[in-house]
Amino acid sequence: MEKTDDLDLKILSILTNDASKSYKEIGEELFVSGGTVHVRVKKMKELGIIKGSQVVVDYEKLGYDIVAFLGIYLDKSSLYDEVAEALMNIPEMVAAHYTTGAYSIFAKIICRDTNHLRDVLHDKIQNVSGIQRTETFISLVESVERPLRILEK
Numbered sequence: 001m002e003k004t005d006d007l008d009l010k011i012l013s014i015l016t017n018d019a020s021k022s023y024k025e026i027g028e029e030l031f032v033s034g035g036t037v038h039v040r041v042k043k044m045k046e047l048g049i050i051k052g053s054q055v056v057v058d059y060e061k062l063g064y065d066i067v068a069f070l071g072i073y074l075d076k077s078s079l080y081d082e083v084a085e086a087l088m089n090i091p092e093m094v095a096a097h098y099t100t101g102a103y104s105i106f107a108k109i110i111c112r113d114t115n116h117l118r119d120v121l122h123d124k125i126q127n128v129s130g131i132q133r134t135e136t137f138i139s140l141v142e143s144v145e146r147p148l149r150i151l152e153k
Contacts, residue, residue: 004049007032009151011040012049016147019053059110066111067142070125071103071135079130080104086128092120103135 004012007030014026023041024034044050059067074083080098087093087107096107109125111117117136125134 004044007036008040008044008049011037012044013149013151015041015050016150064110064112066113066117067139068109068111068117069137069139070105070107070109070121071137072105072107072125073102073132073134074104075130075132077104083128083130086130087125090120090124092116092124 010030011026014021014029022034023037027034027037030037041050072083074080083105084096084098087096087105090109092109092111094108094110096105098104099106109117109120111120117138121134121136125131
C-alpha cells in the first residue's frame, strides 16, 4: 500500500475541519495547485483512507432531543454479525461498536423524545434476535465531538 506523505496529511487535516473547502482553496493554503489537491484526494479515496464525505446535522434543531448510548449484551458473541446487521435496519441507530468489556456492543441512538426512545428500545432493539438485554445511558451534554487531529504527534 502506498504511504501518505506530509502533504496528504495536511490536505486531510483541512478537509476534516471543513469539507466544503474547494481543492483550489486548499491548494492556495498549502501553496500547491488545486489539481495537485484533486489528485491527492483521489489517491486517498482509492486507498480507502477517505471513505466519503458527510454533512454534520444538528438533530436537535430537527426535533431530535435525546441522544442515548446502549450497552448491549448478546446471548453469544458469535451472534455479533447477525445482530449488527439487524441493528443497521433501525433508523435511529447511528453507531454501533463491537467492544471488549462488559458489553458485546456499545451503540448510539438518536430519538425525538423519551417516548420515542422507549418505543425504539422496546419495539425495535430488544426484539432483535440474539440480544439478551441492554443498558441505556442518556447523554445530557456532548462536550467533545471532533475529528482526530492527525497532524499532531
